[in-house]
Amino acid sequence: MAVKGLVKYVVRRGLVLYATMLAALYITILVANMGGKVDEIILADLQTQIWDTVNRNPAYRALSGAERERIVKQMLENEIKRLGLDQPFLVRSFRYLIDAATLNLGRAQFMTSDTGSRLVANIILERLPATVMLFTTVMVINFFLHLFLGLYLSRRYGSLLDRVVVALAPTSVLPGWFYGIILILIFYTWLHVLPPGGIVDVPPPKDPLLYALSVLKHMILPMASWIIAGFFLGVYGNRTFFLIFSTEDYVEAAKAKGLPPGLVERRYILRPSLPPIITGFALGLIGSWSGAIITETVFNWPGLGSVAYMAIQYLDTPVILGFTVIYAYLLMITVLILDIIYGLVDPRIKVRFG
Numbered sequence: 001m002a003v004k005g006l007v008k009y010v011v012r013r014g015l016v017l018y019a020t021m022l023a024a025l026y027i028t029i030l031v032a033n034m035g036g037k038v039d040e041i042i043l044a045d046l047q048t049q050i051w052d053t054v055n056r057n058p059a060y061r062a063l064s065g066a067e068r069e070r071i072v073k074q075m076l077e078n079e080i081k082r083l084g085l086d087q088p089f090l091v092r093s094f095r096y097l098i099d100a101a102t103l104n105l106g107r108a109q110f111m112t113s114d115t116g117s118r119l120v121a122n123i124i125l126e127r128l129p130a131t132v133m134l135f136t137t138v139m140v141i142n143f144f145l146h147l148f149l150g151l152y153l154s155r156r157y158g159s160l161l162d163r164v165v166v167a168l169a170p171t172s173v174l175p176g177w178f179y180g181i182i183l184i185l186i187f188y189t190w191l192h193v194l195p196p197g198g199i200v201d202v203p204p205p206k207d208p209l210l211y212a213l214s215v216l217k218h219m220i221l222p223m224a225s226w227i228i229a230g231f232f233l234g235v236y237g238n239r240t241f242f243l244i245f246s247t248e249d250y251v252e253a254a255k256a257k258g259l260p261p262g263l264v265e266r267r268y269i270l271r272p273s274l275p276p277i278i279t280g281f282a283l284g285l286i287g288s289w290s291g292a293i294i295t296e297t298v299f300n301w302p303g304l305g306s307v308a309y310m311a312i313q314y315l316d317t318p319v320i321l322g323f324t325v326i327y328a329y330l331l332m333i334t335v336l337i338l339d340i341i342y343g344l345v346d347p348r349i350k351v352r353f354g
Contacts, residue, residue, distance in 0.1 A: 036089035072338030105322040110314045120322035131303030138226045150238025172233030177294040180225035198301035241273045
C-alpha cells in the first residue's frame with residue numbers, strides 16, 4: 001500500500017513538474033527572443049552578411065547591380081526558409097519549445113565552443129565539468145561543515161562560540177567573489193603562494209598527477225571564497241533548525257525514557273530536520289551548476305558562468321535557451337528526487353503513504 005501510494009504520488013508530481021517546466025521554458029523563449037525582435041535582428045544581420053559575401057566574391061563582380069541584388073534576394077530567401085523565419089513568431093516559438101523539450105538544442109548563432117563547434121550542446125558540455133568540479137566540491141564541503149558544526153553548536157547553546165557565530169552571520173550577505181578579491185590580494189599579490197585564477201598552470205603539466213595537483217592548487221582560492229561567504233550563516237541556520245527540533249515533545253519523551261543522548265540526537269533531532277537541510281543543499285547544488293558569473297570572471301575560471309555571460313552579451317538565443325533547458329531539467333529531476341528522499345528520511349511522510 002505504501003509503495004503504491006508513493007508511486008502514484010511520484011508520477012503525479014512528475015507530470016506537474018514537467019508541465020511547470022514547459023511553461024517556464026516557453027516564457028524564457030518569449031523573453032530571450034524579445035517577442036520576435038531578436039529574430040528580426042538576426043534577419044537584418046543575415047542580409048548584411050549575404051551582401052558582403054556577394055560583393056567580395058570575384059565571381060559576382062562582373063554582374064550588374066540588379067543581378068547581384070537578385071542573387072542576394074534568392075540567397076536570403078533560402079536562408080529564411082532554412083531557419084524557419086518565414087513563419088509567424090507564434091509558430092516559431094512553439095517549434096522552439098518542442099526543440100527545447102526534446103533537448104534538440106541546435107546550433108549557436110554567434111558563439112563557438114573551445115574546440116570550435118557551433119553546437120549548443122558542445123558549448124555547454126565542454127564548460128560544464130569545470131563548473132561542476134568547482135561548485136559541487138564547495139557545496140559538499142559546506143553541507144557537511146554546516147551540518148556538523150550546527151549540531152555541535154546546538155548542544156552548546158549560549159556558549160562563546162555560539163554567540164560569535166550568531167554575531168558574524170550577517171557577514172554572509174557578502175558574495176563569494178568579494179571574498180575572492182580579498183583572497184587574491186592576500187595570497188597572490190602579497191604572499192605569492194597561490195595563483196590568482198585559471199584552472200591549470202601554463203603550460204599545463206604533462207604528468208597526470210602533477211596536472212591534478214595543479215588544478216587543485218587553482219581551486220583553493222575560489223573554493224575558499226565561497227566557503228567563507230556561506231560559513232557563518234550556514235552554521236547558524238542549521239544550528240537553529242536543530243534547536244527548534246530539540247524542543248519537540250517527542251524529543252522530551254525520548255529523553256524521559258532514558259535513551260542515550262547520542263541516540264536521541266541522531267534519531268529524534270537530526271533525522272526530522274534533514275528534509276529542509278537536504279532541500280537547501282540539493283537546490284543550492286543545482287543552482288551552483290549554473291555557474292557564478294562574477295566568481296568565474298574574477299578567477300578566470302572556464303565554466304558555465306562565462307558561457308552565460310557571453311551568450312547574454314551576444315544575444316545568442318539558442319545558447320541562452322540551451323543553458324536554461326539544461327538547468328530546468330536538472331531542477332525538475334532534483335525536486336522529484338527530493339520528494340522520494342523525504343519519504344525515506346521523514347517518518348511523517350511515511351505515515352502519509354500508509
